[in-house]
Amino acid sequence: MKLKQEINKRRTFGIVSHPDAGKTTLTEKLLLFGGAIQEAGAVKSNKIKKGATSDFMEIERQRGISVATSVLAFEYKDIKINILDTPGHKDFAEDTFRTLTAVDSVIVVVDVAKGVEEQTEKLVKVCRMRKIPIIVFINKLDREGKDAFDLLDEIEQKLGLSVTPLSFPIGMGYDFKGIYNIWEKNVNLFTGDPRKDIEETVEIDEIENPELDELIGEKHAEELRDNLDLALSVYPEFDIEEYRKADLQPVFFGSALNNFGVRELLDCFIKIAPSPRPKESDTRLVEPTEDKFSGFVFKIHANMDPKHRDRLAFVKIVSGTFERNKPYLHVRNQKKVKFSSPNAFFAEKKEIVDISYPGDIVGLHDTGNFKIGDTLTEGEKMQYKGIPSFSPEHFRYINNADPMKSKQLEKGIDQLMDEGVAQLFKLELNNRKVIGTVGALQFEVIQYRLEHEYGAKCNYENLNVYKALWVEPSDEKNEEFKEFKRVKAKYLAKDKKNQLVFLADSAFSLQMTQQKYPTIKFHLTSEF
Numbered sequence: 001m002k003l004k005q006e007i008n009k010r011r012t013f014g015i016v017s018h019p020d021a022g023k024t025t026l027t028e029k030l031l032l033f034g035g036a037i038q039e040a041g042a043v044k045s046n047k048i049k050k051g052a053t054s055d056f057m058e059i060e061r062q063r064g065i066s067v068a069t070s071v072l073a074f075e076y077k078d079i080k081i082n083i084l085d086t087p088g089h090k091d092f093a094e095d096t097f098r099t100l101t102a103v104d105s106v107i108v109v110v111d112v113a114k115g116v117e118e119q120t121e122k123l124v125k126v127c128r129m130r131k132i133p134i135i136v137f138i139n140k141l142d143r144e145g146k147d148a149f150d151l152l153d154e155i156e157q158k159l160g161l162s163v164t165p166l167s168f169p170i171g172m173g174y175d176f177k178g179i180y181n182i183w184e185k186n187v188n189l190f191t192g193d194p195r196k197d198i199e200e201t202v203e204i205d206e207i208e209n210p211e212l213d214e215l216i217g218e219k220h221a222e223e224l225r226d227n228l229d230l231a232l233s234v235y236p237e238f239d240i241e242e243y244r245k246a247d248l249q250p251v252f253f254g255s256a257l258n259n260f261g262v263r264e265l266l267d268c269f270i271k272i273a274p275s276p277r278p279k280e281s282d283t284r285l286v287e288p289t290e291d292k293f294s295g296f297v298f299k300i301h302a303n304m305d306p307k308h309r310d311r312l313a314f315v316k317i318v319s320g321t322f323e324r325n326k327p328y329l330h331v332r333n334q335k336k337v338k339f340s341s342p343n344a345f346f347a348e349k350k351e352i353v354d355i356s357y358p359g360d361i362v363g364l365h366d367t368g369n370f371k372i373g374d375t376l377t378e379g380e381k382m383q384y385k386g387i388p389s390f391s392p393e394h395f396r397y398i399n400n401a402d403p404m405k406s407k408q409l410e411k412g413i414d415q416l417m418d419e420g421v422a423q424l425f426k427l428e429l430n431n432r433k434v435i436g437t438v439g440a441l442q443f444e445v446i447q448y449r450l451e452h453e454y455g456a457k458c459n460y461e462n463l464n465v466y467k468a469l470w471v472e473p474s475d476e477k478n479e480e481f482k483e484f485k486r487v488k489a490k491y492l493a494k495d496k497k498n499q500l501v502f503l504a505d506s507a508f509s510l511q512m513t514q515q516k517y518p519t520i521k522f523h524l525t526s527e528f
């Protein structure tokens with residue numbers, strides 16, 4: 001009973017956007033509503049700032065911030081809200097993909113002037129694949145931007161969503177008058193004052209009401225009536241089940257910086273967003289309401305303090321209750337482990353907790369036992385699915401540059417890979433190590449961290465690889481697969497889990513290989 005109540009009151013979600021659309025600003029305003037922070041400016045932006053320092057130092061700075069902002073929790077109207085941080089920078093896309101395995105819904109922020117941008121497209125594609133319910137927030141209405149209908153069209157086309165507006169803007173930019181809230185049937189007038197209180201909302205339950213003309217002027221009132229007519233005839237009516245099945249995406253308009261339209265978004269969010277959802281494991285679907293605890297690691301933060309080899313593994317609780325000092329099974333290692341000081345996260349601090357519920361994130365101190373994707377249970381041997389590796393974009397040989405420190409290098413590489421900074425492949429032919437990354441910056445980060453955290457030195461050597469493809473033979477023993485392994489021996493490697501990977505050197509050679517070996521499947525992700 002208690003467990004069910006705790007589950008029902010939780011909403012765990014992520015905010016995704018292209019950098020600069022307003023994710024940090026929106027997060028901050030949400031925290032202000034929850035009373036979790038007292039003033040604006042308290043949430044540090046996790047984005048990479050260009051300029052002042054070299055790029056990898058900037059990433060270190062970002063890494064420091066992202067420990068603090070990994071999970072931001074607060075209560076609003078008796079609902080416990082957990083916001084999981086998702087870096088917008090493209091070099092951290094994998095980090096964001098992994099975090100998306102731990103959310104139950106997302107809010108996508110779109111800049112009214114820039115419309116749908118590249119990172120948003122990529123991230124929403126992953127949300128769609130995973131059937132994650134999405135609410136769209138169109139931001140910066142205080143600025144000149146695209147026409148609302150054009151934007152809704154663009155969102156449908158570029159993001160492949162099926163939208164329905166739950167609010168509608170009145171004017172825009174200099175002429176921005178406010179927002180009509182279709183969901184609550186009222187008008188919120190824009191004054192440009194971020195401290196503006198919710199009292200200034202005026203109930204207009206009937207759109208023909210002449211009061212509307214007085215409030216926003218005849219011209220805007222007429223325009224709004226026309227727009228709403230059109231919107232209601234073009235877009236489907238909002239349906240909560242459709243939204244939760246990820247078949248329909250409600251859209252809100254506002255200005256995060258001016259704290260405008262944010263309360264409407266939050267009030268609707270807590271009513272419609274799903275509480276913690278069931279999750280698929282390799283053996284069965286696990287319901288959050290099950291008595292027995294289970295959860296999985298979706299993020300690891302390591303060595304923030306170089307003096308202590310500390311790592312914090314972030315575990316999303318899927319089912320049951322997680323208790324301090326209770327032994328749990330680390331399924332991959334087949335070992336029982338207990339945690340004496342699990343951390344819960346709040347807006348600006350973390351604290352030791354005795355008990356946590358599905359939807360919550362606990363931070364577990366770890367000395368190197370966890371890898372991303374690891375599952376903890378009360379004894380059941382199952383592994384949560386859905387944390388695949390994606391083919392990296394950049395590949396280089398990594399060499400030891402200090403023969404006296406080969407142990408340190410080995411350990412450093414291992415731990416950084418566990419953390420998910422990059423992927424390691426070992427060539428079948430000669431056991432040489434190849435590092436694959438999403439962004440070119442990561443090579444610098446790895447070199448820097450190996451030196452500063454492990455006292456090891458490395459250098460890189462170029463390698464011409466286009467994509468890494470996970471190989472799935474129809475039958476390991478068939479002649480075609482044997483021939484493929486013989487002919488392509490130079491291009492074959494094993495990943496961390498010992499899965500076979502084909503390192504194609506060009507799109508053309510990949511195509512030729514696929515044609516030549518039609519019974520073998522080549523996958524761009526490690527989970528298929």
Ligand code: G4P
Pocket residue numbers: 017018019020021022023024025026045047088139140141142143254255256257258
């Ligand atoms: P991000 O986390 O998605 O990268 O975006 P962030 O919130 O940092 O916002 C990016 C920029 O857009 C910031 O300005 C922020 O103040 C501005 N912004 C956010 N919401 C609104 C809005 O509703 N209206 C307007 N006009 N601007 C908005 P900046 O100059 O880059 O940073 P800062 O110096 O103001 O922090």
